[in-house]
Amino acid sequence: MPLTPEQDAEIADLRATPRSTLRAVSDGAEKHLYRAMPVLDHGFVRMIDYMGDDAAICQAARVSYGRGTKSVQNDEGLIRYLMRHWHSTPFEMCELKLHVKLPVFVARQWIRHRTANVNEYSARYSILDREFYIPRPEDLAAQSSQNNQGRGDVLGAEESARVLDWLREDAHRAYDHYEAMISDTSPDGGGQQGLARELARMNLPANIYTQWYWKVDLHNLFHFLRLRADPHAQYEIRVYADAICEMVRDWVPAAYRAFEEYRLGGVTLSASGVKCLRRMLAGEEVTQETSGMSAREWREFEAIVGK
Numbered sequence: 001m002p003l004t005p006e007q008d009a010e011i012a013d014l015r016a017t018p019r020s021t022l023r024a025v026s027d028g029a030e031k032h033l034y035r036a037m038p039v040l041d042h043g044f045v046r047m048i049d050y051m052g053d054d055a056a057i058c059q060a061a062r063v064s065y066g067r068g069t070k071s072v073q074n075d076e077g078l079i080r081y082l083m084r085h086w087h088s089t090p091f092e093m094c095e096l097k098l099h100v101k102l103p104v105f106v107a108r109q110w111i112r113h114r115t116a117n118v119n120e121y122s123a124r125y126s127i128l129d130r131e132f133y134i135p136r137p138e139d140l141a142a143q144s145s146q147n148n149q150g151r152g153d154v155l156g157a158e159e160s161a162r163v164l165d166w167l168r169e170d171a172h173r174a175y176d177h178y179e180a181m182i183s184d185t186s187p188d189g190g191g192q193q194g195l196a197r198e199l200a201r202m203n204l205p206a207n208i209y210t211q212w213y214w215k216v217d218l219h220n221l222f223h224f225l226r227l228r229a230d231p232h233a234q235y236e237i238r239v240y241a242d243a244i245c246e247m248v249r250d251w252v253p254a255a256y257r258a259f260e261e262y263r264l265g266g267v268t269l270s271a272s273g274v275k276c277l278r279r280m281l282a283g284e285e286v287t288q289e290t291s292g293m294s295a296r297e298w299r300e301f302e303a304i305v306g307k
């Protein structure tokens with residue numbers, strides 16, 4: 001369960017006390033504020049705060065004193081121009097603060113994105129909950145034979161049952177020992193301190209859940225989403241990126257449409273790729289041997305041009 005009834009009540013309380021403000025407000029973001037979007041079996045993403053909206057991107061680009069926005073069409077055209085030409089700083093004027101609950105092995109991939117501000121739940125100070133990510137059977141796949149960093153076919157029923165049993169058993173055994181280590185260890189229960197939490201936690205598996213607040217500007221968030229909402233990203237981080245995409249689509253719809261057009265749905269071609277494409281458009285039969293590309297580059301190029 002991602003949230004307890006008490007946590008749900010705290011969120012409802014926050015949402016029940018709106019205030020008026022002079023700041024830019026995005027109606028799409030307001031509907032997400034504080035609410036948790038469930039991800040995986042115990043995880044979630046919650047929007048805690050945001051700064052700016054589509055208009056703020058245009059205001060920054062035009063360095064305006066007032067609203068700085070023109071017609072909606074005009075603004076959308078400007079946002080698309082900025083995205084198309086990699087004018088990134090106006091997008092940095094918008095920010096998003098999220099509360100994320102995620103397995104530790106996902107957090108290790110996520111934290112590689114250095115252009116964000118992070119504050120993580122302290123397992124030195126607090127006791128971690130007995131919550132582990134246990135995949136659904138349909139998400140348990142064999143090692144891919146083509147891609148060393150990917151998955152192949154889904155495991156058969158018998159094999160997946162065996163794997164799931166091991167994952168559950170190992171996690172709970174490790175947690176039992178963690179609990180025992182941090183507990184009063186004296187035979188009479190006379191109040192002797194157990195092992196420090198900062199040490200006992202080293203026993204816990206990488207599928208235990210952690211939590212953090214994560215704040216990032218829109219330019220770097222788009223960079224994160226392009227890498228992590230991509231089919232090459234591991235499923236367990238991709239589902240978080242997909243949830244964030246939903247929020248961003250509502251928060252800054254015009255910027256998100258430009259991101260979908262030029263980043264998520266767009267491609268980058270190498271100089272050789274552009275040359276080959278031009279030759280192909282001129283009716284020439286181009287092969288890998290005549291392309292000037294390696295076999296792998298050629299496969300990737302073919303995937304782009306749909307050959």
Ligand SMILES: Cc1cc2nc3c(=O)[nH]c(=O)nc-3n(C[C@H](O)[C@H](O)[C@H](O)COP(=O)(O)OP(=O)(O)OC[C@H]3O[C@@H](n4cnc5c(N)ncnc54)[C@H](O)[C@@H]3O)c2cc1C
Nearest residue numbers: 109111112113114115116149220223224227228232233234
């Ligand atoms: C599919 C996939 C597979 C991966 N596999 C591996 C792997 O096997 N091993 C591994 O270690 N990592 C792996 N990574 C992580 C990857 O190499 C990056 O560390 C991660 O995606 C963060 O990207 P970033 O550095 O561009 O992001 P950010 O840290 O958010 O940085 C954004 C941009 O800011 C600039 N920047 C930030 N900090 C600096 C700096 N100190 N100096 C110069 N420029 C900076 C760069 O232009 C950077 O692109 C993988 C990532 C993906 C998506």
